[in-house]
Amino acid sequence: MEQVKEEVKDIEISENIENTNKRSLETNDDNVESVNKKLKTDDETETKTQTIISESSSSSEQPKQQQQQQQQDEDEDEADEDELDKFEKESESTSTTTTTTENKRKPNQPPPVRPPKLSKEELIELQNKTKITTDESRKKKVAIILGYSGTNYAGMQKNPGLKTVEEELEHALFRTGGISPDNMYYQQKVDWIRCARTDKGVSAIRNVVSLKMEMGPPDFEGMKIALNKELPKDITVFHIMRVNNSFHAKNAVDARSYIYVTPTHVFEPKFSKKNKSIVEEAANGGENNTQPPWKFTSDTLSILNKVLSFYLGNHRFHNYTSRKESNDVSVFRKIHSFVCSEPFVLEGVEMVSINVVGESFMLHQIRKMIGCLISFIRKGMFEDCETRDQAFDQIKAYINSTFEHTPLNLPMAPGAGLLLDYCIFNEWNKNNSSIHGELKIESDQVEEFKKTIYREIALLESTKKEFKNWIEKNLDPYPLPYNLMDEIIKNPPQPPPKKIRPPSTNPSRMSKRERRELKIQSKKFERDPQNQNVRQELTVNQQLAQQKKINDDAAIAASASTTTTTATATTTNTTTTPTTTTTTSEDVKIESNTEK
Numbered sequence: 001m002e003q004v005k006e007e008v009k010d011i012e013i014s015e016n017i018e019n020t021n022k023r024s025l026e027t028n029d030d031n032v033e034s035v036n037k038k039l040k041t042d043d044e045t046e047t048k049t050q051t052i053i054s055e056s057s058s059s060s061e062q063p064k065q066q067q068q069q070q071q072q073d074e075d076e077d078e079a080d081e082d083e084l085d086k087f088e089k090e091s092e093s094t095s096t097t098t099t100t101t102e103n104k105r106k107p108n109q110p111p112p113v114r115p116p117k118l119s120k121e122e123l124i125e126l127q128n129k130t131k132i133t134t135d136e137s138r139k140k141k142v143a144i145i146l147g148y149s150g151t152n153y154a155g156m157q158k159n160p161g162l163k164t165v166e167e168e169l170e171h172a173l174f175r176t177g178g179i180s181p182d183n184m185y186y187q188q189k190v191d192w193i194r195c196a197r198t199d200k201g202v203s204a205i206r207n208v209v210s211l212k213m214e215m216g217p218p219d220f221e222g223m224k225i226a227l228n229k230e231l232p233k234d235i236t237v238f239h240i241m242r243v244n245n246s247f248h249a250k251n252a253v254d255a256r257s258y259i260y261v262t263p264t265h266v267f268e269p270k271f272s273k274k275n276k277s278i279v280e281e282a283a284n285g286g287e288n289n290t291q292p293p294w295k296f297t298s299d300t301l302s303i304l305n306k307v308l309s310f311y312l313g314n315h316r317f318h319n320y321t322s323r324k325e326s327n328d329v330s331v332f333r334k335i336h337s338f339v340c341s342e343p344f345v346l347e348g349v350e351m352v353s354i355n356v357v358g359e360s361f362m363l364h365q366i367r368k369m370i371g372c373l374i375s376f377i378r379k380g381m382f383e384d385c386e387t388r389d390q391a392f393d394q395i396k397a398y399i400n401s402t403f404e405h406t407p408l409n410l411p412m413a414p415g416a417g418l419l420l421d422y423c424i425f426n427e428w429n430k431n432n433s434s435i436h437g438e439l440k441i442e443s444d445q446v447e448e449f450k451k452t453i454y455r456e457i458a459l460l461e462s463t464k465k466e467f468k469n470w471i472e473k474n475l476d477p478y479p480l481p482y483n484l485m486d487e488i489i490k491n492p493p494q495p496p497p498k499k500i501r502p503p504s505t506n507p508s509r510m511s512k513r514e515r516r517e518l519k520i521q522s523k524k525f526e527r528d529p530q531n532q533n534v535r536q537e538l539t540v541n542q543q544l545a546q547q548k549k550i551n552d553d554a555a556i557a558a559s560a561s562t563t564t565t566t567a568t569a570t571t572t573n574t575t576t577t578p579t580t581t582t583t584t585s586e587d588v589k590i591e592s593n594t595e596k
Helices: 002-026 030-040 042-057 062-073 075-094 096-107 120-127 165-176 220-230 273-283 298-311 365-378 388-402 426-436 444-465 465-477 484-492 512-527 529-571 577-595
Strands: 137-146 203-216 235-242 255-261 313-316 330-339 344-346 349-358 418-424
Touching: 030 444, 075 096, 075 235, 096 313, 120 165, 137 165, 165 203, 165 220, 165 235, 203 220, 203 444, 220 235, 220 330, 235 365, 255 365, 298 330, 298 365, 344 444, 349 444, 365 388, 365 465, 388 484, 444 465
Parallel strands: 203 418
Antiparallel strands: 137 203, 137 235, 255 349, 255 418, 313 330, 330 349, 344 349
16 A cells, blocks of 8 residues: 555656646746745645545546556657756756756757768769760879858868868869769878868868869860859869879968958057046046047058067967967967058958968967957057057067967957968979979959958948957957966966877878888897897797697687587487598597697
8 A cells, every 4th residue: 555655646746747847838937936835845745645545546547548648649848848847956956047948948959960972873873964074084183273252161171961162172073073983972082182271161262172183085174164163153163283193282382371351440449548538538528528530540550560570480379279288399380471451441341451471370370360469459558658669569578478388368350351362382383383384373363253252251241240249249358368468478487398299100190200210210129139039039929829829729620520520420320330430530630630
């Protein structure tokens, strides 16, 4: 009887929880809390359990079946109610709000799903409709110079389940016959290498991709026209040229040139002390109750170029990227030039373009450099300091503090204003231009495409207020840690121990220096007579172990064969003499092998 009481009590509690959950979906949080408090009272539960015991004794199992049917029919509602019940129990201890319940009830977005791969027969049937290559075409190493607008793409590099530039280019090459069905979905088979890997929303004017493409007939110009027909409008192929088989688009590049386009209003010194005093005086009804509108002048341009020059050279940019430590050798980057252009107007927005050239850049490095530049100018140091040289010295000290070993959280400018301008192949052009021509393109088509990208950035600011919203929500509420920077300037931190990367055991992943060192060590090991004796002992031990393993395997095989022969002998009662002689001869052979 006690077990029945406990089961009925559990059923009653579950029914009460379900009823309260249904009521909680319709009522406010106050009503939900009051219902939960009533449910927790012991008097009500005891009285209800007694009534249920009397009903269960009268053998009424139909409500249970109806309840199971309701549970099967309303799985989704019950799942939501269970989540709400869990949250209500937590809310009693943590006093959370109803808005968090709604956010918690929302299902998480599923991860990107890899699209299914077509079979070879399906690929051949699909390619035959649009391909322009013939059976005489052969794979040749080429370089493709292309431009694209990154607003509709999740980056340059191919990423399963996401829309990327490389995926569109790969599909266009396949449809035209530049990639065979055997090599589709496998970029390593065609030696696919991109020069620069742009992030989500970042555009490019002249990026380079090298691969082994099916060529023959048609020529490069015909393939370029066919690719542009298959590609979407925001991706354009400007040039295709033949390169040597050892060409590597990433390793052959000497430098990369990026452009950051931003409206000029972001450089207004909003937080200078002079501006604050004018605003306060106007609020108090003083004489200077009006402030002239701020304008981007030639003086502002000279200040920007001077501040940008502080980034030139080889520095430790660990604070300008993510998940990098200051003792890592890979955080050093060299910047050749950093210049701001004259202002220009597009779509009613005054804008400037900042051009930066360097050997290579880390993730978010350029965007964080632009974010720091805007923060320094908006602070109004040039308006507050007594002399301009004093302001320059202060900003230079702040920039140098970001290169120290102390980690800092730096602002990051929007990715919509960043675009890759071109890649520089000076060394490769010097050695191979006489054979294949220069890997460089300057044409009216490129300049027109560049203007369209600029116009898209201006439209983002004029319609969606991309940069204005970023300043109001992300930049101004979270200024630079100037107090920590002042402390770093006064007391520079000690450098941590150097981070030594352990040597790779996989030869394919070793660098040239690691392979050279490994070769030198192996030669030294062979020349040393003591090491030769050790090697001889190792080889002898290996031979003995191998021979022992062979003998053990033979013994196991012999025991297995003897068991099988005895089993057959017992099952067959009538055995002839020839069969016995053959079995004995086999046993003799097995025994001789084991003795050996």
